[in-house]
Amino acid sequence: MGIAEDLQEKWEGILQWSDDNNLPLRGISDSLEEKGIPAMPFFIFLILLLVGGILYFTVFKGAGGGITIFEPAKVDILLVLSDATGQPVPDAQLTIASTNGAQVNLQATTNFDGEAGFKGLKVGTTFEVSASDSGGNALTLDENSFAVLASTKVVELRLSSPVVTQTVTVSVEVKGPTDGETVHVAIIGTDGFPIGGTQTGLNTRFPGLAPNSDYTVRANAEGFVANTLPISVKDRDLPVSITLKTKEKADLGIVKVLVVDAIDLCYVLHADHGMNASTFSARVTVATQSDVYSAITSAVGTLKGPLHGGANEAVMRMLDKIGSMDKIEAWLKNALEKKEKIMGFGHRIYKNGDPRAKILRELSKEVCGKVGKSHLFDMSVHLNEVMEGEKGLHPNVDFYSASLYHCLGIPTDLFTPVFAVSRISGWLAHVMEQKAANKLIRPESLYVGKTDRKWTAVEKRG
Numbered sequence: 469m470g471i472a473e474d475l476q477e478k479w480e481g482i483l484q485w486s487d488d489n490n491l492p493l494r495g496i497s498d499s500l501e502e503k504g505i506p507a508m509p510f511f512i513f514l515i516l517l518l519v520g521g522i523l524y525f526t527v528f529k530g531a532g533g534g535i536t537i538f539e540p541a542k543v544d545i546l547l548v549l550s551d552a553t554g555q556p557v558p559d560a561q562l563t564i565a566s567t568n569g570a571q572v573n574l575q576a577t578t579n580f581d582g583e584a585g586f587k588g589l590k591v592g593t594t595f596e597v598s599a600s601d602s603g604g605n606a607l608t609l610d611e612n613s614f615a616v617l618a619s620t621k622v623v624e625l626r627l628s629s630p631v632v633t634q635t636v637t638v639s640v641e642v643k644g645p646t647d648g649e650t651v652h653v654a655i656i657g658t659d660g661f662p663i664g665g666t667q668t669g670l671n672t673r674f675p676g677l678a679p680n681s682d683y684t685v686r687a688n689a690e691g692f693v694a695n696t697l698p699i700s701v702k703d704r705d706l707p708v709s710i711t712l713k714t715k716e717k718a719d720l721g722i723v724k725v726l727v728v729d730a731i732d733l734c735y736v737l738h739a740d741h742g743m744n745a746s747t748f749s750a751r752v753t754v755a756t757q758s759d760v761y762s763a764i765t766s767a768v769g770t771l772k773g774p775l776h777g778g779a780n781e782a783v784m785r786m787l788d789k790i791g792s793m794d795k796i797e798a799w800l801k802n803a804l805e806k807k808e809k810i811m812g813f814g815h816r817i818y819k820n821g822d823p824r825a826k827i828l829r830e831l832s833k834e835v836c837g838k839v840g841k842s843h844l845f846d847m848s849v850h851l852n853e854v855m856e857g858e859k860g861l862h863p864n865v866d867f868y869s870a871s872l873y874h875c876l877g878i879p880t881d882l883f884t885p886v887f888a889v890s891r892i893s894g895w896l897a898h899v900m901e902q903k904a905a906n907k908l909i910r911p912e913s914l915y916v917g918k919t920d921r922k923w924t925a926v927e928k929r930g
Contacts, residue, residue: 542590545585549562550626552629558579561601562578564586567594567613570593594614595615607627609626635675635678636702638673638701641710642689642711645689645691651669652689654686655677655684666879684697690877730876733831734873734886737890745771746767751899751909754903764892777888778883784874787870793847800854804858812864812866813867828868832845832869833845836872836875841874
């Protein structure tokens with residue numbers, strides 16, 4: 469049997485199926501034949517036309533919208549917003565929407581460099597963009613649309629006019645060290661806290677500072693005497709420079725040995741300390757048969773708190789806030805009158821003094837003296853004496869570790885992580901002990917609320 473006969477036989481089978489199911493296919497076929505149109509080739513042509521149309525709209529037109537089965541390629545794009553003068557525009561809200569309606573109301577906020585990232589934008593699509601400031605006020609763009617190509621990585625946007633800056637940026641140049649030394653720079657507010665954290669480098673930028681305010685620039689590097697510089701910020705960006713002087717080379721070798729010994733001793737003192745808050749968190753977590761990584765994560769989160777491992781950071785900021793020896797008594801009196809907590813004093817276990825604090829006191833005295841910062845140790849001692857006289861409280865392990873860590877060149881923001889580096893050995897020892905003879909830790913609680921309260925029906929409640 470030839471191909472034509474085979475097709476004709478299958479066609480007759482289709483017509484018979486149509487008759488069995490009361491479909492009008494045979495009638496349409498007969499009408500076509502009466503008009504001289506071969507029915508079977510005609511229907512084959514229609515089927516091929518339908519298949520071709522589907523392929524056209526799904527494959528060739530897929531990237532341009534309409535019916536689509538194959539998802540077009542996507543790219544991540546960085547939008548960079550600047551004003552008419554070329555200055556980056558931070559804290560601006562950018563909203564984009566594709567003109568074909570496939571991707572709408574995608575939003576991101578620009579960082580201090582005027583950058584905002586958008587992920588998964590479809591290649592071949594045009595997006596319209598609008599901008600507003602942090603107060604929700606609309607900003608006018610020179611161009612309010614852009615096309616996404618496979619090669620597009622960055623799109624630069626520019627405002628039609630300069631932006632009135634509500635904050636200022638302080639640029640700090642550190643003189644003295646070279647690129648070989650790690651330089652730590654911080655901007656300290658009047659409250660004694662760093663603004664924007666600590667940065668490293670010879671040239672750093674601190675954006676987002678309030679205009680018409682006073683700050684202090686603080687810089688330090690290994691092998692150099694730390695320095696501070698009071699600055700007064702007006703209503704425009706301010707460049708400043710600060711110089712670090714080299715320490716005496718004869719003392720530098722001694723200091724390096726002392727630093728290593730001091731950190732080693734700190735690690736030993738902080739390695740473990742009974743059932744403290746973070747250790748308890750680790751044991752509670754692993755007692756549920758969770759893994760050791762989760763247990764250490766729980767411990768780190770607990771250690772971070774200023775009433776636990778974060779207390780030494782709070783002590784350093786307190787010393788920065790006080791500023792000098794002659795202000796200690798007045799500052800402490802004012803703080804106590806306001807019922808403020810004085811960080812670094814008192815301990816749940818040690819009522820007559822933390823033995824670790826005694827060791828760290830002597831170590832702080834030696835290190836502070838070697839690096840030329842004896843005034844920090846002297847301030848700590850005087851605050852210690854006044855606090856014992858006023859409240860009868862003794863310093864704990866966090867008090868003298870603050871001045872010690874600072875004089876070792878450790879940035880304040882890293883005090884608690886340094887604590888964690890040591891304490892992780894103790895946490896792991898407790899986790900192993902808990903797993904060896906595990907039992908779920910589930911303390912009970914005692915209700916201390918009101919009793920003998922009368923129940924009132926819902927419909928009678930006011």
